[in-house]
Amino acid sequence: xxxxxxxxxxxxxxxxxxxxxxxxxxxxxxxxxxxxxxxxxxxxxxxxxxxxxxxxxxxxxxxxxxxxxxxxxxxxxxxxxxxxxxxxxxxxxxxxxxxxxxxxxxxxxxxxxxxxxxxxxxxxxxxxxxxxxxxxxxxxxxxxxxxxxxxxxxxxxxxxxxxxxxxxxxxxxxxxxxxxxxxxxxxxxxxxxxxxxxxxxxxxxxxxxxxxxxxxxxxxxxxxxxxxxxxxxxxxxxxxxxxxxxxxxxxxxxxxxxxxxxxxxxxxxxxxxxxxxxxxxxxxxxxxxxxxxxxxxxxxxxxxxxxxxxxxxxxxxxxxxxxxxxxxxxxxxxxxxxxxxxxxxxxxxxxxxxxxxxxxxxxxxxxxxxxxxxxxxxxxxxxxxxxxxxxxxxxxxxxxxxxxxxxxxxxxxxxxxxxxxxxxxxxxxxxxxxxxxxxxxxxxxxxxxxxxxxxxxxxxxxxxxx
Amino acid sequence: xxxxxxxxxxxxxxxxxxxxxxxxxxxxxxxxxxxxxxxxxxxxxxx
Numbered sequence: 001x002x003x004x005x006x007x008x009x010x011x012x013x014x015x016x017x018x019x020x021x022x023x024x025x026x027x028x029x030x031x032x033x034x035x036x037x038x039x040x041x042x043x044x045x046x047x048x049x050x051x052x053x054x055x056x057x058x059x060x061x062x063x064x065x066x067x068x069x070x071x072x073x074x075x076x077x078x079x080x081x082x083x084x085x086x087x088x089x090x091x092x093x094x095x096x097x098x099x100x101x102x103x104x105x106x107x108x109x110x111x112x113x114x115x116x117x118x119x120x121x122x123x124x125x126x127x128x129x130x131x132x133x134x135x136x137x138x139x140x141x142x143x144x145x146x147x148x149x150x151x152x153x154x155x156x157x158x159x160x161x162x163x164x165x166x167x168x169x170x171x172x173x174x175x176x177x178x179x180x181x182x183x184x185x186x187x188x189x190x191x192x193x194x195x196x197x198x199x200x201x202x203x204x205x206x207x208x209x210x211x212x213x214x215x216x217x218x219x220x221x222x223x224x225x226x227x228x229x230x231x232x233x234x235x236x237x238x239x240x241x242x243x244x245x246x247x248x249x250x251x252x253x254x255x256x257x258x259x260x261x262x263x264x265x266x267x268x269x270x271x272x273x274x275x276x277x278x279x280x281x282x283x284x285x286x287x288x289x290x291x292x293x294x295x296x297x298x299x300x301x302x303x304x305x306x307x308x309x310x311x312x313x314x315x316x317x318x319x320x321x322x323x324x325x326x327x328x329x330x331x332x333x334x335x336x337x338x339x340x341x342x343x344x345x346x347x348x349x350x351x352x353x354x355x356x357x358x359x360x361x362x363x364x365x366x367x368x369x370x371x372x373x374x375x376x377x378x379x380x381x382x383x384x385x386x387x388x389x390x391x392x393x394x395x396x397x398x399x400x401x402x403x404x405x406x407x408x409x410x411x412x413x414x415x416x417x418x419x420x421x422x423x424x425x426x427x428x429x430x431x432x433x434x435x436x437x438x439x440x441x442x443x444x445x446x447x448x449x450x451x452x453x454x455x456x457x458x459x460x461x462x463x464x465x466x
Numbered sequence: 467x468x469x470x471x472x473x474x475x476x477x478x479x480x481x482x483x484x485x486x487x488x489x490x491x492x493x494x495x496x497x498x499x500x501x502x503x504x505x506x507x508x509x510x511x512x513x
Contacts, residue, residue: 019478028469065469076479077472083479094484101490118498152487152508188489192497214495257495285495331495334504337475341505342483350491350500368492413478414503419492422499441501448503456473 002079003410004033007450008316014449016410017084020077021337023453027057031065036079040066084413088347088401095355097386099146101154102139103358103369104172106131107165111196113231116263116297118290122160124373129361130165135382136172139359142382144183153180156190158358158369163197166205173209190214192259194228195240203247213256215244219272219286226265227297245280256283257331263289263297267306270314277321277328285331288440290370290422304436308443315447319454335448337456346400349416353379353395367395370421395420398430405433414445476507485509 003014011029013022024032027047034043044062051057072078108129110122122128140155147153155176157169169191176187191206192214206213217240218224225235248256258281262269269286276284288307289297299307318328350356353367360372363382371377380387400406400417409415418437426434487508491500 017478019475021473021475023471023473025469061469068470072470072472076477080479091484095486098486100486103492150486152489154490190494212494214497259495259497287496287498290498332501332504336506337473339507340476341488341502341507342476342509343478343481344484345488345505345507346478346502349502352492355486356490356492369497415501416491419498419500437499441499445501445503453473457471 017080098148101356107160131361198243267303
């Protein structure tokens, strides 16, 4: 299967099953579109007819291009057959019951009252609570004991607002550092925070211990303050921005993401990313809101079309910035075609409910942070481990080929089936397909591949076929 | 004339990898709309 599209002047052909990407001119683009269904004679006739006024499109040229396409097919870089479907279901079985990543909900409470919060102001539709050190310690022990041969273990301090339980976060990191030496493991910590409680102590800790820090900022002050408010309704922008700037500066400008959420209020979210850049932030992530369709913040079908255009604007802006020596990283455009994930990773997906789980303040296990609070998705707890083994098997069997609609999608090995929680909320099944999410994902990947084309081929080629 | 330029990519047909040491997709930044394409490979030796 191939996917063809034109973006930013580039004619791009993606060979889904080999991962090969070809940048072609319009003649080759048309030949590839005809190749699987027409004979060489028919292709030659159709192309010569279409480009009759073009002196560079001769019969010999067209036949040469057809031969080139055939050679690419024979060398496994075009129209590559899908050989993954039969093995997709067995890959997760290979890793047994290994758990390698936990999202620790150290605080089911928050000092902000953002109406769009999927975690319902940190409470996840339940009681406010803080995780005790004992529960957190047991979670780390559970992770180490369940991690098999895996060396790298990931722990995300999440909430609610995790800094509302900062003392326990520090204790847990100290405990993990103690255990990792004796167990031959390496812990990677991520802190996700709204910034309200950042001070020098937090900054020193985060910059010493955390491989990644995720900082919540929605962009422009009026956008951020419309939804990210405290319990008195006051916007948090003026409080958090200077704190984020100080943290990032002391961190050396790396290993963090400024992470925003865009909603119906700002489908033109590139303005918010531009604003973040103006504030001095270069590592950016901006995500579509996750909420019920009737929510005032929910993206409408009209918004989705605007957002798709915004992704193109963003890609072009990033290419310009890079050329100017002022590069920006956007999380979803971090595509490394040469050293990206192996095919096993691409077939296995995000790992929710198998190698990745969320832990509540009470020590209950859920498939991921987005399932917390939904009782039927409780998998077990950190003392007894996974007791709902049927649920784990359901998640284990949930791969991109388990979704009928994904089997024929060109982007299936880039997205790996997407987010199980989004699928559940949109369709009632973790094997469903969240269509709006798919549309946005495909647009992001098209943009990311185009940017790779621009970077690999250089400026000269960037304008060659436009 | 050269009408097709092929970018340098990692072939998905090579059945190497699967060490499981790479980051879990949702741990990095998105938390709500994960994919796998933007994840780094930890196994540079490609064993």
